Amino acid sequence: MSAAAPEGYDPYAFEPFAVTVDLAVFTVRDTRLHVLLVERGEEPYKGHWALPGGFVLPRESAGTAARRELAEETGLSEDTVAGLHLEQLRTYSDPDRDPRMRVVSVAYAALVPDLPEPRGGGDAASARWWDTGGLGVLAFDHDRILADAQSRIGAKLEYTCLATAFCPLEFTLGELQQVYETVWGVELDRPNFRRKVLTTPGFVQAVEGSPRRTGGRGKPAALYRAGAATALHPPLLRPEGRST
Secondary structure (H helix, E strand, C coil): CCCCCCCCCCCCCCCCCEEEEEEEEEEEECCEEEEEEEEECCCCCCCCEECCEEECCCCCCHHHHHHHHHHHHHCCCHHHHHCCCCEEEEEECCCCCCCCCCEEEEEEEEECCCCCCCCCCCCEEEEEEEEHHHCCCCCCCHHHHHHHHHHHHHHHHHHECHHHHHCCCCECHHHHHHHHHHHHCCCCCHHHHHHHHHHCCCCEEECCCCCECCCCCCCCECCEEECCCCECCCCCCCCCCCCC
16 A cells, blocks of 8 residues: 655646666578567557557556566567566656657666567557667657667676577587677777687586587687676677777
């Protein structure tokens, strides 16, 4: 039971506003970074692409609303959505960010492997994975949220072992490097990357047996699997001033 308002307090003294959630969910597909978007089926911005999201209900937390809206608008199952690690990104509160009324949005970001194909639901006409390199202008201020979220997930790869989740169970260091280059949008120096990975405790573990032949002319590449660590010490920092 909620507590009664203090005596003399007028809850109508302040103009009401709405709270929404927006979700920037990324994955790696065909060595490209993709984000999950929905086509808006209602005004405002009907027919435009946007991040999944919606209004927080009166008796609902922002986190609960985020998972509910993601399931409703993309057709992902409740079990799939419940298993996602959604990281709260920031709050967006510019007064004119929504033409309907004053709306404050709590945004979430996630980088996840192996999500199924989405389908539109709720007030979303359709849903699909979009290559982040080929996006047009999104609805509302979602371009800004997307840019902030992409920066956040890039930082997550610096300090965690998340990149190994996008590799096969047994992978080469070249395959691991490709994940970093895809998410960061940079070209990495191969010997330097290899040295950093192999000297980071618990990051990867060598696989015994025959190395894998690659498409190049060099010698077969050694295989690795994810190590026991969850955090990288020291972090694997993005290089500055180099891009693909």
